[in-house]
Amino acid sequence: MNPFTFQVPSNILFETGASRKVAGLAAEFGAKRVLLVTDKGVRNAGLTQGAEEALQAAGCNLVIFDDVVADPPWNVVEQAVSLCREERIDLVLSIGGGSALDTAKLVAYLARSGDRLDDVYGVGLAKGQRLPLLLVPTTAGTGSEVTPIAIVTTPTSEKKGVVSPRLLPDWAILDPELTLGLPPHVTAATGIDAMVHAIEAYTSRHKKNPMSDQLARQALALLSQNIREVCTNGQNLEARSQMLLGSMLAGMAFANAPVAAVHALAYPIGALFHVPHGLSNALVLMGVLRFNLPAAEKLYAELAPIVDPDAGNLSVQEAGRHFVDSLGAICRDCKVPESLAEVGVREADLSRLSEDAMKQTRLLVNNPREVAYADAYAIYSEALDGKSRSVAA
Numbered sequence: 001m002n003p004f005t006f007q008v009p010s011n012i013l014f015e016t017g018a019s020r021k022v023a024g025l026a027a028e029f030g031a032k033r034v035l036l037v038t039d040k041g042v043r044n045a046g047l048t049q050g051a052e053e054a055l056q057a058a059g060c061n062l063v064i065f066d067d068v069v070a071d072p073p074w075n076v077v078e079q080a081v082s083l084c085r086e087e088r089i090d091l092v093l094s095i096g097g098g099s100a101l102d103t104a105k106l107v108a109y110l111a112r113s114g115d116r117l118d119d120v121y122g123v124g125l126a127k128g129q130r131l132p133l134l135l136v137p138t139t140a141g142t143g144s145e146v147t148p149i150a151i152v153t154t155p156t157s158e159k160k161g162v163v164s165p166r167l168l169p170d171w172a173i174l175d176p177e178l179t180l181g182l183p184p185h186v187t188a189a190t191g192i193d194a195m196v197h198a199i200e201a202y203t204s205r206h207k208k209n210p211m212s213d214q215l216a217r218q219a220l221a222l223l224s225q226n227i228r229e230v231c232t233n234g235q236n237l238e239a240r241s242q243m244l245l246g247s248m249l250a251g252m253a254f255a256n257a258p259v260a261a262v263h264a265l266a267y268p269i270g271a272l273f274h275v276p277h278g279l280s281n282a283l284v285l286m287g288v289l290r291f292n293l294p295a296a297e298k299l300y301a302e303l304a305p306i307v308d309p310d311a312g313n314l315s316v317q318e319a320g321r322h323f324v325d326s327l328g329a330i331c332r333d334c335k336v337p338e339s340l341a342e343v344g345v346r347e348a349d350l351s352r353l354s355e356d357a358m359k360q361t362r363l364l365v366n367n368p369r370e371v372a373y374a375d376a377y378a379i380y381s382e383a384l385d386g387k388s389r390s391v392a393a
């Protein structure tokens, strides 16, 4: 067995209604001045109300930063850091999707450590102290509440990651009630993102290990068994709970066995065309999985019966292909858009996308098969009119 290290947050609370318990958790840190990092969509949907009321009732001074936007740009992070310093904040709480949670992780780190954002992009460069940090996800999801990662859009429209154990929160607080109102298209895209985390962790080239494998398998089971239900019946609390648990387990898996080419090719689509992260993943998913098949067939065959129990009797070759097709069927059933053209990408954009994807070396090294510029171009090209989803393997 390969030696491995494994890092997760030290505390997790998973409970319906848990977001109303943040005041008690903030009190553990003696916090008096709390910064809530969120976005307007989440706040206007009333998802922060329970936590806000609980903190105010406990006598906390609450400062609100609700200017987070999807794929948070560097300047939004810097604005929130300034506010955090001006207000002499002593604890950062975030309620929201991956965009809010990632922003909050950096705010808690940069405000306390004094480091500059530009100096900490990459792996292990954030070594200072951070403010106490509580994270409450409202999507299922990025798993950001349990990962040491924050993704920022830079001034040159690249998506760059800060990766450091310092970004793991003091508490990950999971409240499935907060995900009940997630609209079907966001439910589908964020659910696919979580499935991709599990799949890419399971096939991750260097850091795949027995713990990430178990978590990835369990995550994929929970996510694939519940994603169709939550897309059609969003009020099903039990199915929403399974999705939130699945996305957290997938987060733990890929935090320790990093994601690869699906994410590397998805990031430029998000950065240049402002396509939601999960949808960007879904649009290149089939092309990347098919490209990976020659190298990852055995691993995909191992995952196939988790997604479809009928795949148990197939040969390795058949099961590998069946796995890819099963994911195509999930995307179709959940009405995820099929083509890059539908989100505004044109043929003339494919070379810029491919160039930017090749810059995601942090992720590409984890892919089971080496990806060259021409491979990236071919995958984007196939996805342009949605051919990659319909073409049989």
Ligand SMILES: NC(=O)c1ccc[n+]([C@@H]2O[C@H](COP(=O)([O-])OP(=O)(O)OC[C@H]3O[C@@H](n4cnc5c(N)ncnc54)[C@H](O)[C@@H]3O)[C@@H](O)[C@H]2O)c1
Residues within 6 Å of the ligand: 039, 040, 041, 042, 045, 047, 069, 070, 071, 072, 096, 097, 098, 099, 100, 102, 138, 139, 141, 142, 143, 144, 147, 148, 149, 150, 151, 178, 179, 180, 181, 182, 183, 186, 190, 193, 276, 277, 278
């Ligand atoms: N840190 C990590 O480990 C990690 C992993 C994967 C992705 N990411 C990053 O996370 C970001 C994507 O996060 P996301 O997919 O969670 O989406 P998001 O945070 O960008 O939110 C998408 C939209 O959904 C809305 N929303 C969120 N929760 C809602 C709810 N419960 N009800 C109604 N509306 C709701 C938001 O207001 C927003 O408009 C990207 O920047 C991506 O790069 C980070």
Ligand SMILES: [Fe+2]
Residues within 6 Å of the ligand: 142, 193, 194, 197, 263, 277, 281
């Ligand atoms: Fe992701």
